[in-house]
Amino acid sequence: MRAIGLASAVLLGAGALTSCVPAADAAIQTDFGFSVMPSTVAAGGEVTLRVERNKACRGEAAVNSEVFDMVTIPRGESWATAVVDWDAEPGAVYDVEFECDRSSGTARLTIAGGRPTHHPTHHPTRHPHKGVHAGEGGTFAGFDLKEIGLGAALIAGSLGVAYHFSRRRTDEDAG
Incomplete structure (x- = not known):
C-alpha cells in the first residue's frame, strides 16, 4: 500500500512540475x-x-x-x-x-x-x-522569482495532499 502512495506523490509532483513551464517560452521542436x-x-x-x-x-x-x-x-x-x-x-x-x-x-x-x-x-x-x-552566464535565465515560488508551492502542496491521502488510507486499513 505504501508503494501506491509513493507513486501517487511522484506522479503529482511530476504533473505540478510540467504545469509550471510557461508556454510562451517553449520552443517548437524541429x-x-x-x-x-x-x-x-x-x-x-x-x-x-x-x-x-x-x-x-x-x-x-x-x-x-x-x-x-x-x-x-x-x-x-x-x-x-x-x-x-x-x-x-x-x-x-x-x-x-x-x-x-x-x-x-x-x-x-x-x-x-x-x-x-x-x-x-x-x-x-x-x-x-x-x-x-x-549557458546564461550564471543568471536565472529569465525566470521570475514569483514563478519559481509558485512552482515550489504547487509541488509542496501536491506532495502534502498525496501524503495526507496515503496516511488516511493507512489509518482506515488499520482500524
Missing part, C-alpha cells in the same frame, strides 16, 4: 537546432541567429521575423546577425521563424524596455566560429 541570442534585446539592438547543421539542415537557412529584415545563413555557416527594428514594441514577444531545407521551427524574441544609446552604423566583421557559446 529536426535541427536553432537559437536567437540574446533572447531579450532592446529595440535597435543586435541578435545572433544560430543553426546547428545536421542531415536535416545542410543547405541555406532563412530566418524571418516581424521585428527584423529576413536573414540568410549560407550553406556551411552556422550563424548570422540581425538588427532589431527601432520601432519594436518594448515588452513585446516576437516569433523568429527558422527554415532550412524542408524543416522549420520557431523561437521567441523579447524586446526589452530600454533602447541602445547609439544607432548601429555598420555591421561588425564576421569571425569564424570559435567554440561553443553555452
Whole structure:
C-alpha cells in the first residue's frame, strides 16, 4: 500500500512540475537546432541567429521575423546577425521563424524596455566560429522569482495532499 502512495506523490509532483513551464517560452521542436541570442534585446539592438547543421539542415537557412529584415545563413555557416527594428514594441514577444531545407521551427524574441544609446552604423566583421557559446552566464535565465515560488508551492502542496491521502488510507486499513 505504501508503494501506491509513493507513486501517487511522484506522479503529482511530476504533473505540478510540467504545469509550471510557461508556454510562451517553449520552443517548437524541429529536426535541427536553432537559437536567437540574446533572447531579450532592446529595440535597435543586435541578435545572433544560430543553426546547428545536421542531415536535416545542410543547405541555406532563412530566418524571418516581424521585428527584423529576413536573414540568410549560407550553406556551411552556422550563424548570422540581425538588427532589431527601432520601432519594436518594448515588452513585446516576437516569433523568429527558422527554415532550412524542408524543416522549420520557431523561437521567441523579447524586446526589452530600454533602447541602445547609439544607432548601429555598420555591421561588425564576421569571425569564424570559435567554440561553443553555452549557458546564461550564471543568471536565472529569465525566470521570475514569483514563478519559481509558485512552482515550489504547487509541488509542496501536491506532495502534502498525496501524503495526507496515503496516511488516511493507512489509518482506515488499520482500524
